[in-house]
Amino acid sequence: xxxxxxxxxxxxxxxxxxxQALYPxxxxxxxxxxxxxxxxxxxxxxxxxxxxxxxxxVTPAHxxxxxxxxxxxxxxxxxxxxxxxxxxxxxxLAGAPEIIxxxxxxxxxxxxxxTDDGRVTLQAVECLCACEHAPMMQVxxxxxxxxxxxxxxxxxxxxx
Amino acid sequence: MTAEKxxxxxxxxxxxxxxxxxxxTGGYTAWQKAQTLEPAAITEEVKQxxxxxxxxxxxxxxxxxxxxxxNHTGPVYLVINADEGEPGTFKDRYLLERDPxxxxxxxxxxxxxxxxxxxxxxIRGEYVEPWRxxxxxxxxxxxxxxxxxxxxxxxxxxxxxxxxxEETGLISSLEGxxxxxxxxxxxPAIKGAFGAPTIVNNVETIAHVPHIINRxxxxxxxxxxxxxxxxxxxxxxxxxxxxxVYEASVAITLRRIIEDLGGGVTGNGRLKAVxxxxxxxxxxxxxxxxxxxxxxxxxxxxxxxxxxxxxxxxETVSIPEALxxxxxxxxxxxCGQCTPCRESTGWIYKMVRRIxxxxxxxxxxxxxxxxxxxxxxxTICAFYDGAVGPYISYIEKFRAEFEALIEGAxxxxxxxxxxxEAIARA
Numbered sequence: 001x002x003x004x005x006x007x008x009x010x011x012x013x014x015x016x017x018x019x020q021a022l023y024p025x026x027x028x029x030x031x032x033x034x035x036x037x038x039x040x041x042x043x044x045x046x047x048x049x050x051x052x053x054x055x056x057x058v059t060p061a062h063x064x065x066x067x068x069x070x071x072x073x074x075x076x077x078x079x080x081x082x083x084x085x086x087x088x089x090x091x092x093l094a095g096a097p098e099i100i101x102x103x104x105x106x107x108x109x110x111x112x113x114x115t116d117d118g119r120v121t122l123q124a125v126e127c128l129c130a131c132e133h134a135p136m137m138q139v140x141x142x143x144x145x146x147x148x149x150x151x152x153x154x155x156x157x158x159x160x
Numbered sequence: 161m162t163a164e165k166x167x168x169x170x171x172x173x174x175x176x177x178x179x180x181x182x183x184x185t186g187g188y189t190a191w192q193k194a195q196t197l198e199p200a201a202i203t204e205e206v207k208q209x210x211x212x213x214x215x216x217x218x219x220x221x222x223x224x225x226x227x228x229x230x231n232h233t234g235p236v237y238l239v240i241n242a243d244e245g246e247p248g249t250f251k252d253r254y255l256l257e258r259d260p261x262x263x264x265x266x267x268x269x270x271x272x273x274x275x276x277x278x279x280x281x282x283i284r285g286e287y288v289e290p291w292r293x294x295x296x297x298x299x300x301x302x303x304x305x306x307x308x309x310x311x312x313x314x315x316x317x318x319x320x321x322x323x324x325x326e327e328t329g330l331i332s333s334l335e336g337x338x339x340x341x342x343x344x345x346x347x348p349a350i351k352g353a354f355g356a357p358t359i360v361n362n363v364e365t366i367a368h369v370p371h372i373i374n375r376x377x378x379x380x381x382x383x384x385x386x387x388x389x390x391x392x393x394x395x396x397x398x399x400x401x402x403x404x405v406y407e408a409s410v411a412i413t414l415r416r417i418i419e420d421l422g423g424g425v426t427g428n429g430r431l432k433a434v435x436x437x438x439x440x441x442x443x444x445x446x447x448x449x450x451x452x453x454x455x456x457x458x459x460x461x462x463x464x465x466x467x468x469x470x471x472x473x474x475e476t477v478s479i480p481e482a483l484x485x486x487x488x489x490x491x492x493x494x495c496g497q498c499t500p501c502r503e504s505t506g507w508i509y510k511m512v513r514r515i516x517x518x519x520x521x522x523x524x525x526x527x528x529x530x531x532x533x534x535x536x537x538x539t540i541c542a543f544y545d546g547a548v549g550p551y552i553s554y555i556e557k558f559r560a561e562f563e564a565l566i567e568g569a570x571x572x573x574x575x576x577x578x579x580x581e582a583i584a585r586a
Contacts (some may be wrong), residue, residue: 032318066338072286089471089489090248090471092481092482093482126250126322127248129286131403131471132249141288
């Protein structure tokens with residue numbers, strides 16, 4: 001990605017200023033702006049970190065420290081869809097290991113990897129707090145509940 | 161003891177998240193009443209109600225509010241912890257999605273009590289739908305004039321980190337930093353978000369406040385035990401017939417939660433163990449469930465009410481395997497700030513894992529217990545103590561199961577891994 005492609009539109013810059021004004025200290029808008037950056041650029045590259053740092057009174061190192069701390073920020077290109085299967089206790093008791101193994105077989109990739117066609121990134125994640133519907137997973141913005149191999153197949157089919 | 165539903169009373173209405181539904185069921189009348197009360201009187205009412213924090217620590221809410229310095233002249237902030245992440249807990253997700261105005265009304269009242277002009281609601285990043293629902297409700301509350309007249313609400317999204325549920329970690333994250341907890345004192349009520357006095361309360365805690373104002377502290381206190389008032393929402397999961405979120409008196413017993421609310425044990429039908437308050441709570445054996453599930457009842461039972469995430473395990477569940485999953489979680493989520501936590505959570509996970517995988521060694525259990533005990537109480541926040549609870553209790557209460565795996569490993573080790581491979585994996 002060339003440097004010139006890492007830039008917000010005028011409307012987005014206005015949104016950055018609006019977010020910064022919501023807080024007693026503008027730097028508190030860093031997480032919301034990083035969410036915006038990821039939605040816009042697909043992932044948060046070192047260039048994107050520098051760009052975002054320039055919108056705040058912070059160093060690129062500070063932004064890097066923040067980006068690397070949180071699991072929802074991707075530093076490498078991710079798939080068009082992110083499938084995050086919960087593997088914490090309640091989901092484990094409901095068969096999460098088998099569900100994860102099934103997704104791996106279906107996608108032909110391991111946990112943490114992205115399919116060659118860039119369609120799906122697979123993750124095993126800690127508790128998503130929907131244990132009453134275990135085993136469950138998050139697909140992009142959506143929670144998917146009560147997973148069975150058949151239901152997983154249906155969901156994966158729907159991801160383009 | 162089948163308590164009247166307070167927090168969940170509207171959950172079966174399809175439109176329960178809307179302002180109209182909230183107003184139709186008495187919404188914002190407590191806020192009207194609270195506007196006629198002096199701030200100190202509101203705090204006193206909440207104190208008398210015996211409302212205790214429902215996010216995990218169980219601290220008396222009114223007492224917490226009273227810690228804000230009386231003579232403070234600058235801003236005071238109200239921060240709502242909606243960073244629900246304690247494994248086995250899902251109640252705040254329901255409140256944000258199905259009754260967001262209860263939280264907004266509770267915030268208005270709490271903000272009056274502590275004289276706060278601004279409230280921040282920190283919602284975990286994975287909770288996209290709860291965030292949308294709650295943000296829509298905030299929009300409605302602005303349009304209707306409840307917000308924006310002396311009190312503003314900012315909805316803030318996290319980005320994936322369990323430690324941000326710890327109140328000072330949450331404050332760091334809210335300030336735009338990595339979510340490292342801060343050394344206390346100063347406590348947030350003295351110096352919190354943006355250096356100002358800050359009260360951090362859980363979603364469910366604040367959603368109770370309108371009921372206390374409407375119906376009085378004495379009534380609320382009478383719903384619970386001597387030291388904790390009201391109802392709370394139990395998240396019931398694991399090997400039960402009806403997993404789900406259930407509102408009941410804090411005085412209900414763990415047995416009734418499992419048998420009556422959860423519909424009894426699945427698997428082979430016989431209870432082996434239960435985690436009563438989210439994964440950081442010490443595990444209880446099947447013969448330890450005739451205790452009330454309030455903060456002090458479970459503390460006396462050697463565990464904690466925590467976030468009231470009740471995880472049920474039947475006899476077919478392997479306790480060492482369960483501990484491996486739990487230990488993996490703490491290893492992953494340790495923020496890395498304090499050495500005992502950063503190092504121990506990683507090494508203990510590796511040791512429990514090698515026991516489960518048949519590579520355990522004779523001294524492993526005592527080493528884990530020793531490391532766990534030495535680190536407890538030595539770190540900045542309660543995260544490591546929350547990991548130590550399961551490490552010690554799973555091993556002490558189910559030691560024979562761990563030992564059987566370790567003894568089995570000795571016999572298998574002769575036949576299976578080649579020496580070099582064994583060294584590499586150990």
